[in-house]
Amino acid sequence: MKKIFIVLLVLVLSFNLLAAKTIVVGSKMFTEGYVIANMISLLLKDAGFRVEEEFGLTSFPLRAAIENGQIDIYSEYTGTAWAAYFKQTKNIYDPYELFNKVAEMDYKKNKIIWINMIPFNDTYAMAVKSKFAEENNIRTLSDLSKFVNAGNKVIFGVNPEFYERADGFFAMAKSYNMNVPKKYVKTMEAGLTYEAVSSGKIDVAMVYSTDAKLLKYKLTVLIDDKRFFPLYNPAILVREKVLNKYPEIKEILKPLTLYLNENIIIRLNYLVDVKGYEPEIVAKNFLKGLGLIK
Template identity: 35%
Template sequence: MTRTTTAPAGRTRSPGRSARRRLGVGVACLVSTAAVLSGCALGTAGGYVPTGELGSDLEGIADLEGVEITVGSKNFNENVILGKMAIILMSAAGADVTDLTNIPGSAAARQAHLVGEIDAMWEYTGTGWITYLGETEPVQGEQEQYEAVRDADLEQNDLVWLPPAPMNNTYAFAMNPEVTEQLGITTLSQIQDLPVEERTFCVESEFTNRADGLPGMLETYGIPLEDPQGVPESNLRTYQTGAIYDATAKGECNFGEVFTTDGRILALDLTVLEDDQSYFPQYNVSLVVREELIEEHPEIEDLMAPVTEELTDEVLQELNARVDVDGEEPADVAFDWLQEQGFVQ
């Protein structure tokens, strides 16, 4: 395994894309917080990327020799890990890849994607549908939500959502081992069968006010908030997002708000309750590619599909834990996993 630095910003592009790229640089100047490429460019701390060759499972599946591709990501570890995976795979297939991972904020990353400063970035179906496209109601069903955002973003923005991964980084509630054994429940519906005093929740303040947050969830499951026979407000404990995991592990509440692919679920041995009424929106991850690029190089979909299919909740929990808990570099974690799976060598 060797290390490479990010490719220079001032490379030559095909005439059909140059106008969009110049516009992208202008927008990037507005949203940049730390220019790391030459000249004015998108604020990012992409860092190094390990390189290798395609493994036997992907060998010959795609030839991207000389194709110039810019890959971005948002600035949270899961998205950075996924971004590094895409960079490693495309580079191994011969592409000249620029690393714009770790962009501060969803708004900046999305804008860069829209104007063409980024060619490819992993996105979440619920985020695309609700945050970017402005829809107010999630679509029920993973495939249905994917198809809705895929069709709308292609029509409106010329962005192609490749088939999504099984992983679904959505909201959930989890219990520590002692509570799991004591209560003996596995679904959110079963909370209704518990005594009121056992219905205690650790949540972040934003979650109590979101349209897809706690009040709607409790209403859906028949234990409405602020109802003495449902969930009295005194049963809520409010924390910063990161502190909820520790509070749940310590038993300061029975049910802690979590994200389903967070590595701390594994590290703290938490058990996630099944959302058996399908209340929470779907947040399956998909590599989103500019239409022009995927039309010119449809083999990108063939390259990414076998990898995407292996990205389950459990896999992402393990990879996230290696970064969030163990302190490893996202690029190393991405390369190691791809190598273990036979995708690179």
């Protein structure tokens, strides 16, 4: 009798496991990717899904995983898809136009659906110490150009790739009519530019626009008023087969579009990178604070 009970229990548990709405969520292997992926996972779990997590992949393996069905959903950047996956070279400076184009291309080619573009842009940027910006009334790259062209000595720090690229630093300077001698441009690893500008070794640093170090070192990101830099808005990607089976996913994950923006994601990244909290804890506290999960 005991054996029969155990067999029945195993069958019931197996049936429940098979009947559960199971989703495989992926993530990229950097702070922002982990934070957003944990939000996706937590929202789905709260809505009754059984979630399997495949976190910490680089872009191309993650991309291959959703194309071959190993991963069902993850967040991707419009600029990454446009340039890296679809090999497009012309920049599009309207975030919604870019989103719509990559969404259309991905659906036609791979039956992957882009939903819920998140309204912040994690792209290249130029930053200065906040005190420097205030003292010299510099808020935009055009303001910086005027300051440089007025004869002020300004030292820039950029990573080697941005220095060398045809669409990198000197193309940016040309776009803004900024007369910067090469001797005033220092190359260094991207992570070191923050410390260099903070310590006064350089005046302007190449940064990433949602990096936690912007808060840590109290830097001001200069507005790209001529829209030189490419757009990298995150969006949620789902395999068509999965979304057809569970159309409620789009509504479940809509809060990411409603409640995330550039200032918030910088602060969430800061809690992980500077304060040392786990991305899952940061994501959970954020969603709980908004009353989005139990």
